[in-house]
Amino acid sequence: MEKTELLSGTLDLLILRVLKSGPVHGFGIGEKIHVLSKEILEVEEGSLYPSLYRMEAKGWIKSDWGQSEKGRRAKIYSLTKNGIRQLDDERESWLRVAFAIGEVLKNA
């Protein structure tokens, strides 16, 4: 069983992407990233929550207290209009850089 990993600088993008499919609570965002990534990516809570606060402070996401699908008290996050724009920017930036790295790695 290989170690799950996370690439520094991509966490915000992943969170924003998950929220684009609809509001999710913090804990659930981490789970969704894990599942969607085929168990390759693992987001530590110590990274997840601080990232959520940063992005809320920047106005990319907003939160409301509510309930998780399991009926527990949970803080539900959703994308703002600025968050949608930020997601588009970060996705494009990711694609550019991933392409560029691919170019350097070519024939490695």
Added chain:
Amino acid sequence: MEKTELLSGTLDLLILRVLKSGPVHGFGIGEKIHVLSKEILEVEEGSLYPSLYRMEAKGWIKSDWGQSEKGRRAKIYSLTKNGIRQLDDERESWLRVAFAIGEVLKNA
């Protein structure tokens, strides 16, 4: 003209990849990454040299004083056997994570 960028955590991989094609001096490594990446990636010298020292200390690369193609005094770096193994590991890890991020981004 868009800002050049670098993805945190991939610098070692890029340097190792450049050195796989043959010995290059530090300054030249930065230039090669820039060119190979189609001008998308830019490595700051303040990131480049510390990364070279770290990797030399770990035994992934070695250095000898010599000359650049322009005939200037330069420190020439080359891959060690451990460096080749490290390159393979990091490339595989990059491919895994890039794939995983692609999965999360799907249909974004």
Added chain:
DNA sequence: CTTAATTACCTAGATTATCTAGGTAAAATA
């Protein structure tokens, strides 16, 4: 001939993202 630009290396300190390793509390399960 003098000045500016380029090549090439170096580094201290700041910034910032992520992780470690704890913690609380409520609900569900054993």
Added chain:
DNA sequence: TATTTTACCTAGATAATCTAGGTAATTAAG
């Protein structure tokens, strides 16, 4: 009743990268 799971929170450590300087030699420009 005890343990596990869900869910949130956070202080401090770690580590990579960047900022912003610096030196020195060679080449190009004025």
